[in-house]
Amino acid sequence: xxDSIHTVVTLSGGMDSTVCATLAVxxxxxxxxxxxxxxxxxxxxxxxxxAFGEICERLGIRRRLVVRNQALxxxxxxxxxxxxxxxxxxxxxxxxxxxxTYVPFRNAHFLSVAVSWAEVLGAGRIMIGAVAQDSSGYPDxxxxxxxxxxxxxxxxxxxGTIRIETPLIALRKMEIVKRGMELNxxxxxxxxxxxxxxxxxxxxxxxxxxxxxxEAARATDPIPYAASPIR
Amino acid sequence: xxDSIHTVVTLSGGMDSTVCATLAVxxxxxxxxxxxxxxxxxxxxxxxxxAFGEICERLGIRRRLVVRNQALxxxxxxxxxxxxxxxxxxxxxxxxxxxxTYVPFRNAHFLSVAVSWAEVLGAGRIMIGAVAQDSSGYPDxxxxxxxxxxxxxxxxxxxGTIRIETPLIALRKMEIVKRGMELNxxxxxxxxxxxxxxxxxxxxxxxxxxxxxxEAARATDPIPYAASPIR
Numbered sequence: 152x153x154d155s156i157h158t159v160v161t162l163s164g165g166m167d168s169t170v171c172a173t174l175a176v177x178x179x180x181x182x183x184x185x186x187x188x189x190x191x192x193x194x195x196x197x198x199x200x201x202a203f204g205e206i207c208e209r210l211g212i213r214r215r216l217v218v219r220n221q222a223l224x225x226x227x228x229x230x231x232x233x234x235x236x237x238x239x240x241x242x243x244x245x246x247x248x249x250x251x252t253y254v255p256f257r258n259a260h261f262l263s264v265a266v267s268w269a270e271v272l273g274a275g276r277i278m279i280g281a282v283a284q285d286s287s288g289y290p291d292x293x294x295x296x297x298x299x300x301x302x303x304x305x306x307x308x309x310x311g312t313i314r315i316e317t318p319l320i321a322l323r324k325m326e327i328v329k330r331g332m333e334l335n336x337x338x339x340x341x342x343x344x345x346x347x348x349x350x351x352x353x354x355x356x357x358x359x360x361x362x363x364x365x366e367a368a369r370a371t372d373p374i375p376y377a378a379s380p381i382r
Numbered sequence: 383x384x385d386s387i388h389t390v391v392t393l394s395g396g397m398d399s400t401v402c403a404t405l406a407v408x409x410x411x412x413x414x415x416x417x418x419x420x421x422x423x424x425x426x427x428x429x430x431x432x433a434f435g436e437i438c439e440r441l442g443i444r445r446r447l448v449v450r451n452q453a454l455x456x457x458x459x460x461x462x463x464x465x466x467x468x469x470x471x472x473x474x475x476x477x478x479x480x481x482x483t484y485v486p487f488r489n490a491h492f493l494s495v496a497v498s499w500a501e502v503l504g505a506g507r508i509m510i511g512a513v514a515q516d517s518s519g520y521p522d523x524x525x526x527x528x529x530x531x532x533x534x535x536x537x538x539x540x541x542g543t544i545r546i547e548t549p550l551i552a553l554r555k556m557e558i559v560k561r562g563m564e565l566n567x568x569x570x571x572x573x574x575x576x577x578x579x580x581x582x583x584x585x586x587x588x589x590x591x592x593x594x595x596x597e598a599a600r601a602t603d604p605i606p607y608a609a610s611p612i613r
Binding site: 216218219220221222223225226227228249253254255256257258259260262263264266267268270271290291293295296298299300302303304305306307308309311 | 447449450451452453454456457458459480484485486487488489490491493494495497498499501502521522524526527529530531533534535536537538539540542
């Protein structure tokens with residue numbers, strides 16, 4: 152079936168997931184790609200949802216699922232979902248410990264939805280833009296986590312054949328920027344900031360990792376920032 | 383800390399999860415047990431939520447979390463979440479194939495919530511009343527699935543030490559009835575039926591497995607059934 156869904160992509164609307172979705176569309180054509188977005192009560196959920204819709208439009212992805220996860224904000228324990236915890240500005244120590252922006256076991260919630268949807272769609276592959284290097288040090292962004300998830304899928308689905316792929320996991324952020332530019336990924340539509348929805352703060356971990364990546368790639372980040380200097 | 387939460391129990395309100403919760407409370411005391419219930423758009427969700435509340439009251443469990451999962455009903459693909467698919471009456475072939483009541487990758491959604499909550503509570507153990515024998519043949523009720531989930535937790539949480547335990551997984555349903563009676567589990571408050579909320583239908587897979595179990599244990603099931611004969 153030429154128009155059956157081959158791959159489910161998780162698309163938060165940040166730069167990594169957008170490069171990942173662009174990769175899938177360039178490989179397969181937009182009609183064989185389905186995009187999943189999850190709002191989970193994170194501070195910037197409205198802005199990220201807008202980015203998701205605009206990126207899907209640009210890439211031509213029509214098969215979309217937007218899910219509201221209530222559990223993560225009910226449970227809290229992260230600066231992204233609990234407004235009583237401040238989003239820290241980035242320091243030089245990014246990636247050396249698990250930061251307060253870690254949302255406990257978050258990616259398992261997202262991947263569970265992706266697997267359920269893939270099973271019903273008959274899609275054999277899930278792509279997620281997880282990055283291990285140049286990352287915030289989240290335990291659920293490491294290669295061994297995805298290997299373990301694939302074993303879980305093999306044990307716990309009807310025919311056990313769906314596979315998660317993480318095409319960016321071993322790349323530096325700077326390489327992701329370069330790859331995205333080669334693919335004409337719509338970076339201008341993406342949203343990475345953890346704390347603001349009007350213009351990106353430029354100071355949080357996520358903004359900092361992104362700005363360093365564009366600088367290292369000698370590229371211009373097309374989105375505006377509220378703060379000028381890169382940490 | 384005498385009153386810190388030691389164990390998170392997933393409690394649907396059916397007979398297996400109720401025996402599991404009773405086990406945890408008899409072992410630890412109710413103040414060290416937290417109970418998680420997930421409504422996911424299943425046909426009998428209101429009745430199951432009522433059972434959850436009544437069972438927690440009876441067992442003395444005060445720390446509770448009720449989460450609404452929207453993804454599973456949005457995705458569909460199961461007779462439990464899609465009213466276009468009929469809940470079948472049970473036949474002799476229960477457990478020989480994956481039935482239409484299978485909710486794709488459902489238990490991963492539930493366990494993800496349990497792990498996130500346990501991580502924030504500081505609880506080291508999750509208990510779930512999964513049963514492999516005498517079951518409907520769901521792939522996510524087998525021991526190897528829970529072994530894989532424990533490896534996922536080790537790879538994807540902050541300190542990797544939370545463990546899922548499945549104390550009933552190797553028991554026959556009849557043995558679960560006997561164990562529940564020894565523990566004084568409140569079977570009269572439980573709800574197992576897949577299709578009705580007034581009185582249990584007595585004919586679906588879940589009712590049939592339950593009725594056979596009580597009969598085999600030479601015990602009286604305290605809940606009323608709409609249909610008299612056991613399949």
